[in-house]
Amino acid sequence: MIATDEAAVAPEKAGWARGLLGWGLLFAGVFAFQTVAAKPFYIPSASMMPTLLKGDRLVVSKYPYGWSYASLSIHGSAVVPGRLFGTLPARGDIVTVARREDGSDLIKRVIGLPGDTIAVSHGAVILNGKPVPRVADGTADIPVDANVPCDEGMLAPFRKVKQDGTLVCALPLFRETLPNGASYDVIDLGDTYLPGGYISPRDEYGPIKVPAGHVFLMGDNRDQSADSRFTLAEKGLGGPVPIESLGGRAEIITHSYTGEGSWLNPLAYVTSLRGGRAGNSLRPEHR
Numbered sequence: 209m210i211a212t213d214e215a216a217v218a219p220e221k222a223g224w225a226r227g228l229l230g231w232g233l234l235f236a237g238v239f240a241f242q243t244v245a246a247k248p249f250y251i252p253s254a255s256m257m258p259t260l261l262k263g264d265r266l267v268v269s270k271y272p273y274g275w276s277y278a279s280l281s282i283h284g285s286a287v288v289p290g291r292l293f294g295t296l297p298a299r300g301d302i303v304t305v306a307r308r309e310d311g312s313d314l315i316k317r318v319i320g321l322p323g324d325t326i327a328v329s330h331g332a333v334i335l336n337g338k339p340v341p342r343v344a345d346g347t348a349d350i351p352v353d354a355n356v357p358c359d360e361g362m363l364a365p366f367r368k369v370k371q372d373g374t375l376v377c378a379l380p381l382f383r384e385t386l387p388n389g390a391s392y393d394v395i396d397l398g399d400t401y402l403p404g405g406y407i408s409p410r411d412e413y414g415p416i417k418v419p420a421g422h423v424f425l426m427g428d429n430r431d432q433s434a435d436s437r438f439t440l441a442e443k444g445l446g447g448p449v450p451i452e453s454l455g456g457r458a459e460i461i462t463h464s465y466t467g468e469g470s471w472l473n474p475l476a477y478v479t480s481l482r483g484g485r486a487g488n489s490l491r492p493e494h495r
Contacts, residue, residue: 242281244270248462249304249315254356254363255433256315258348258381258393259302260458263355263465264485268304268456273297278306278313278455285311287450294451296321297423300390300492302458305425305449309440313455316435317392320424320448327414328437331396331430334415335387342384348395349376353482354467362397362431390492397431410437422448458490 251264260266270279274294277283285308297303297318304313319333320326327334332342347366351374352358358367358377368378380398385391409431418424425445427433438444464485469476 242270243279244275246270246459247281247456249313249458251315253432255427255429255435256302256317257356257395257429257432258350258379259317259428259490260315260461261350261356261464261482261485263353263467263482265462265464266490267459267462269459270456272301272457273303273451273454276452276454278304278453283311285309287452289452291452296451297454297457298390299386299388300392302490302492303425304455304458305445306453306455307440307443308446308449308453309443314434314445315458316425316427316433316445318423319386319426319436320418322418322420322422324418324424325415326418326424326436327416328410329412331398331411333384333426340384340386342382342394345381345383345393347378348381348393349374349378351376355465366397385495389494391495392428392492394428394430413437416447418448421451423451423454424448460490461485461488 246267246269249266249268251260251262251266254262273296274291276291276294277288283306285306287308299318299321301318302315303318304315306312307314320335325336329339333340349370350356350358352367356377358364363377363379366378366380367375369375379395382394382396383391384394411431424436424447426435426437434442434444436445436447436449438446440446464482466480466482469480471477
């Protein structure tokens with residue numbers, strides 16, 4: 209008969225148990241922090257240019273508007289009524305929102321609050337019967353890279369080489385200012401008809417009234433944003449969204465990637481960093 213050294217086996221099992229418990233507590237702590245305090249996000253599209261570029265990494269704070277089902281790091285698509293310590297966002301805030309169709313987290317800007325009437329005419333926002341002031345401000349000369357190739361469809365006509373040889377996406381830039389003084393840049397590619405005959409979607413919209421407990425969201429890249437102007441079937445937000453669907457407020461860009469180089473190469477995490485993006489605040493200026 210072979211003797212079993214139970215005294216030696218027990219500590220080994222206890223060590224595994226302590227390790228699993230430690231990892232479990234770590235994941236639980238990260239989940240809790242990202243639910244109640246802040247969570248990192250990345251930008252996968254061009255819908256918020258020029259404020260946010262594809263490849264940007266940012267921090268979203270979870271507490272400014274209280275907490276709801278959308279605050280959870282993992283949540284479904286069904287809207288769960290109720291918000292703990294809920295408050296309304298301010299016009300001009302950039303927020304994350306859980307799309308009701310599939311629960312995907314999108315990022316947009318708050319334009320309309322409960323009771324507001326929203327319309328869009330010739331690409332310009334009309335809020336409560338008055339055009340939102342916006343001033344032409346030249347072009348947003350965004351450097352071309354793998355994440356912003358500027359060679360597809362409606363953007364291709366705006367790709368150009370500057371005098372210094374830099375290849376940029378020279379997009380028409382406007383400074384928009386909401387009634388509360390929140391001011392930020394938006395891109396509008398043209399009044400309905402763009403080069404090549406492209407018809408810009410939702411240059412004409414509404415008017416609609418924002419219901420109680422809802423907000424109206426739009427992307428800063430007005431011709432390439434599936435936002436409250438678009439139906440759920442069009443991968444938009446399906447009109448004004450319930451405040452319960454807001455996950456948090458975008459605060460600051462931590463870093464940004466051009467998308468160039470292989471992610472299997474550790475050096476790419478350094479060589480593909482965009483300069484001048486880290487530390488940019490995502491709160492609107494006030495005038």
